[in-house]
Amino acid sequence: MFESLSERLESAFKQLKGQGRITEIxxxxxxxxxxxxxxxxxxxxKIAKEFTDRVKEKALGAKVLQxxxxxxxxxxxxxxxxxxxxxxxxxxxxxxxxxxxxxxxGLQGSGKTTFSGKLxxxxxxxxxxxxxxxxxxxxxxxxxxxxxxxxxQIQVPVFSEExxxxxxxxxxxxxxxxxxxxxxxxxxxxxxxxxxxxMMQEVADIKAAVNPEEILFVADAMTGQDAVNTAKAFHxxxxxxxxxxxxxxxxxxxxxxxxxxxxxxxxxxxxxAGEKPDTLDIFYPDRMAQRxxxxxxxxxxxxxxxxxxxxxxxxxxxxxxxxxxxxxxxxKEQLAxxxxxxxxxxxxxxxxGMGKQLKNLDLNxxxxxxxEAIINSMTPEERANPDIIDGSRxxxxxxxxxxxxxxxxxxxxxxxxxxxxxxMMNKMGSINPLHIRKN
Amino acid sequence: MSIWSRFFSREKQAELxxxxxxxxxxxxxxxxxxxxxxxxxxxxxxxxxxxxxxxADVGIDTTVEILNRLQQKAARERYRNSEELQQLxxxxxxxxxxxxxxxxxxxxxxxxxxxxxxxxxxxGVNGVGKTTTIGKLAYQYKQAGYQVLLGAADTFRAAAVEQLTIWxxxxxxxxxKQGMGADPGAVAFDTVQSAMAxxxxxxxxxxxxxxxxxxxLxxxxxxxxxxxxxxxxxxxxxxxxxxxxxxxxxxxxxAKQFMAVTELTGLVVTKLDGTAxxxxxxxxxxxxxxxxxxxxxxxxxxxxQPFDPESFVHxxxxxxxxx
Numbered sequence: 001m002f003e004s005l006s007e008r009l010e011s012a013f014k015q016l017k018g019q020g021r022i023t024e025i026x027x028x029x030x031x032x033x034x035x036x037x038x039x040x041x042x043x044x045x046k047i048a049k050e051f052t053d054r055v056k057e058k059a060l061g062a063k064v065l066q067x068x069x070x071x072x073x074x075x076x077x078x079x080x081x082x083x084x085x086x087x088x089x090x091x092x093x094x095x096x097x098x099x100x101x102x103x104x105x106g107l108q109g110s111g112k113t114t115f116s117g118k119l120x121x122x123x124x125x126x127x128x129x130x131x132x133x134x135x136x137x138x139x140x141x142x143x144x145x146x147x148x149x150x151x152x153q154i155q156v157p158v159f160s161e162e163x164x165x166x167x168x169x170x171x172x173x174x175x176x177x178x179x180x181x182x183x184x185x186x187x188x189x190x191x192x193x194x195x196x197x198x199m200m201q202e203v204a205d206i207k208a209a210v211n212p213e214e215i216l217f218v219a220d221a222m223t224g225q226d227a228v229n230t231a232k233a234f235h236x237x238x239x240x241x242x243x244x245x246x247x248x249x250x251x252x253x254x255x256x257x258x259x260x261x262x263x264x265x266x267x268x269x270x271x272x273a274g275e276k277p278d279t280l281d282i283f284y285p286d287r288m289a290q291r292x293x294x295x296x297x298x299x300x301x302x303x304x305x306x307x308x309x310x311x312x313x314x315x316x317x318x319x320x321x322x323x324x325x326x327x328x329x330x331x332k333e334q335l336a337x338x339x340x341x342x343x344x345x346x347x348x349x350x351x352x353g354m355g356k357q358l359k360n361l362d363l364n365x366x367x368x369x370x371x372e373a374i375i376n377s378m379t380p381e382e383r384a385n386p387d388i389i390d391g392s393r394x395x396x397x398x399x400x401x402x403x404x405x406x407x408x409x410x411x412x413x414x415x416x417x418x419x420x421x422x423x424m425m426n427k428m429g430s431i432n433p434l435h436i437r438k439n
Numbered sequence: 440m441s442i443w444s445r446f447f448s449r450e451k452q453a454e455l456x457x458x459x460x461x462x463x464x465x466x467x468x469x470x471x472x473x474x475x476x477x478x479x480x481x482x483x484x485x486x487x488x489x490x491x492x493x494x495a496d497v498g499i500d501t502t503v504e505i506l507n508r509l510q511q512k513a514a515r516e517r518y519r520n521s522e523e524l525q526q527l528x529x530x531x532x533x534x535x536x537x538x539x540x541x542x543x544x545x546x547x548x549x550x551x552x553x554x555x556x557x558x559x560x561x562x563g564v565n566g567v568g569k570t571t572t573i574g575k576l577a578y579q580y581k582q583a584g585y586q587v588l589l590g591a592a593d594t595f596r597a598a599a600v601e602q603l604t605i606w607x608x609x610x611x612x613x614x615x616k617q618g619m620g621a622d623p624g625a626v627a628f629d630t631v632q633s634a635m636a637x638x639x640x641x642x643x644x645x646x647x648x649x650x651x652x653x654x655x656l657x658x659x660x661x662x663x664x665x666x667x668x669x670x671x672x673x674x675x676x677x678x679x680x681x682x683x684x685x686x687x688x689x690x691x692x693x694a695k696q697f698m699a700v701t702e703l704t705g706l707v708v709t710k711l712d713g714t715a716x717x718x719x720x721x722x723x724x725x726x727x728x729x730x731x732x733x734x735x736x737x738x739x740x741x742x743x744q745p746f747d748p749e750s751f752v753h754x755x756x757x758x759x760x761x762x
Contacts (some may be wrong), residue, residue: 036499042687045493108710108738109566109683113597137737141574141605142598147595149619193713220566224687226715233714247565250650275565275595277593309594 030074033058041253041292044228047262055081079289083164086258086285091242094213101178101185101210105238106201106218107230108191111246113143115187115218115272118280119128119231121206122270123184124156125278133184134173135160136206139191147188154277164215166190167205174210189214194233205238215240216269219260221248227256228263242269245283249273255292321422328383331415332375335368373401374411386412480513480524481632488528495718495755498654498688501725505531525695530751535725547745548583550641550677556588556634558642558667559672561626561707562660562697563681568709570599572681572735573645574606585640590630591616592623592663595647603645609740622690623647623659624666631670644675649681651696677704679732684710684717694723703727709735712742 031052038048042411059077093102102119104112120131133151135158137143137166144160159173170187177185189206192199205213217240219227234240243260248271261268268283317334320326327380377400382389389412398405485506486749492502509531518524550557557574563569573589580587589607590615593599600616607614615630620633634642646663649656678701692751703734706724708717711734720731731746 040499040688041491042496042689045490082677107685109568111566140602141570141609142602142658145601146598153597193710195713220683220685222564222683222686222689224685224715224719225494226496226685227687229714230685247650249653250564250689250694251652252687256687264583273609 001398008422010266017209017384020367027056027059027189029328034078038255041255042222042224042227042259043292044105044259044263045182047228047259051081051258051262066326067132069195079286079293082258082292083286086288087267087283088263091269093127093269094241095123095127095184096321099132099174099183099185099212100188100214101159101174101212102186102214102216103189103207103210103238104216104399105189105216105234106191106243107193107220108140110191110218111272112191112218113137113146113188114275115148115216115244115246115270116147117154117278117282118184118272118282119216119270120151120156120184121154121187121277123279126156129183130181131156131186132177132185133158133172133331134185134365135172136166136169136173136187138164138166138169139190143190144187148412151276166202167209170206170210175332185210194230194237200233200237216242216267217243218244218259219249219256220243221254221271222250222252222255222257223244223339225259227259231260235266240266241266242267244272246272249279249317253292254288254292255295257288258292262386277305280330324419324423326376326417326419328375328386328421329380331418333370342375370401370403370407371411373410402422448604461720467470473622491756492718495716496687497718497755498691498722501535501722504725507537508534529749529752532721533552533748535721536748537724537728537730546583548579550580550585550614554673554676556639556671556674557676558631558634559643559679560646560664560667560675560678560701561643561679561681562701562703563648564650564683564693565596567648567681567683567686569593569647569681570602570606570711571647571738572604572707572733572743573643573680573736574610575740576733577607577610577612578740579743580641580643581610586638588630588634588637588642589614589638590626590642590644592626592630592723593645593647594619594621594623594626596636599645599647606740623653623665626671627663628666631667633672635671651693653696657696657700657757660697664701678702679705679707680729681707681709682717682720682723684708684720684734685713685715686719688722689720690719691722691726693733694727694729696731698727703729705732707733707735708746711754712736718755721755 017382034055035048035052038051040043043051055074055078059080061073094100104116104119106112116133120133123129123131131158133147135144135147148158148160159169159176161169164172168191173187176182176183185207187210189203190199192203194200214237217231217234217238219231222231231243243257243264243266245254245268247259248254254405257268268288271281271283271288273279273281316325317330320330374397377397378389382393383396394405394408394412398408402410442455450463475605489502489506489722490511492505493499497505505528507545509528512527512531513524516527518527527553561569561573561576568582570593577587577589589603589612591600591603593603594617597619600619604614604616615626615633624645630642631645633639642668645719646660647656651657664678666676679747680697680703694703694706706720706729708720708731711717717734724730724731731748731751733743734746736742736744
């Protein structure tokens, strides 16, 4: 995980302390940190520079309110400016024609075929229109087969024809759609490099032949500094209507999004995050701004927790806690649940403000290992009823788990405290098993 | 014509030299001009260099490291003109890279004698070009006179097995496969077993693309590795991480995470036939001490080259002056 911007700024802002106004002098090092954070997030270096210049203009002379520190004010300025740049409103697809043709273009491996499948699914499920997928990547081995398999999975028909040039396939597909009443034609094209003249000509020819209503440029969210060149080259040639960011389920900060948006001024229409057909989402500028700045992403954390959390088990657990029957078996299950969500440090880092505390903490998945070993060395009876664990049992558990007896003692003490806390929470009313803490 | 094919196509040596000269002139004349009348490297010059490195995706930390080392070197070793400074810069960058292979093979696609079958596991995130790279590797090893067997352990992505099948036909090598959704560990096991039974020289195993932050998928990869190792102790002899040359700083995190579960032995950087420079591998090679083994330069079966550090360093600056 990257250091968060706010954390970085903190040191830069130390010198601002006690000053009521942001001035040319005290803002310089801060802006440098912002620029650095942006470049680290793969924002193009020239754009990062222009961006910080804009922020500087807005910041200079801005009054620092008493409630807000200059640091917080700057972060807010940066975030607002970034959100505005990413596009204030969500842009929808234009699907007026009959049939509407959507051309999907991009570099190799950016995720066009997977996205085409998701888009077809989205159009059917959310927009209630009938889509036709078109396999126009006649070059990559098994690309057509791939689209066919995806089409089968989501039960959307796939048009393909062996031995024809891509332009002809596209043309025929549109006729097919007209004849059979498909409302939206999604053409999945081959991946191509912007400098490959023959291939760029091909996609320009497809455009001329089928007159698409939407041309979506698919870009890997992990793209680096080259995003600007590629997007510009594709746009110069095709004048695309929107951008799609893929592989957003990775941990990239996604600065390429800003680079592309800034250079081309075309809306980002979708973000794609995962391999399942329903993992396509419309684009939220504010979320993206926070992500690029590495400011902690509480929404993602909640989503991640929901994704992995077993609701059934949570209910059972809640009941047990209510009856004050929470035992070490349940605790062990809880640990396993948390582990399923992934690296603990990464998870905690998603909580705004947590990044700094975690920085020097050597916290990894092994943090629970000792505790798990201790629990595993207990008999089922001991786990269900920790009160019976006396001195001799403690010695045995310590030996069995390879931990010191002190650690066993400490853990049992902590567990008892936790139970007391739950008891108290019970009295106060609402409880949520997700809130169980380590200590 | 791309920078990389210009650097790496052997038959076009003359063009390569000219091209190289031209690019060097570009950046160096500009950096040189900035130096005129000055006795030391100044900030303006360093800014220029910094921009070139950043725009090649080298990343801030490694860029700062290069600049610092260069400044120290320049202070110690007197340079007389910009050509000598250029040499210092190249040396500085090359000093970041770990040695490619010990001992270095005489030929690029030569296998060590004592390891049969030589098992290569290919890993990476989605869409970086793993399958294509395997097709090219199979072809190269076959050309070098080895018996090659492929293993289709990407049983997840739609038509991934079909894709590898086509590459195996192109390269003229056999393939071990099971159906879609089969356990990738089982396919890897079968592949190694089959390679041993058939006295193959090299087995190359494809895996499904996986994002490095998905724990269960990374665990699965760790398991594939253990299964291979159980069947043939010492294997996999190579674990290659394939990186898309246009990827930015996230590639560093990819390398770290894949390193943690599979003990990577080398990097393959693909899609360098475009405008992307792939400078992030410099950061990876430096910070993780993983050698870069091959670079991918296109979609043809011959478009794979052993990594050449010097050409790579040149290419980082190619075209930077006009950007």
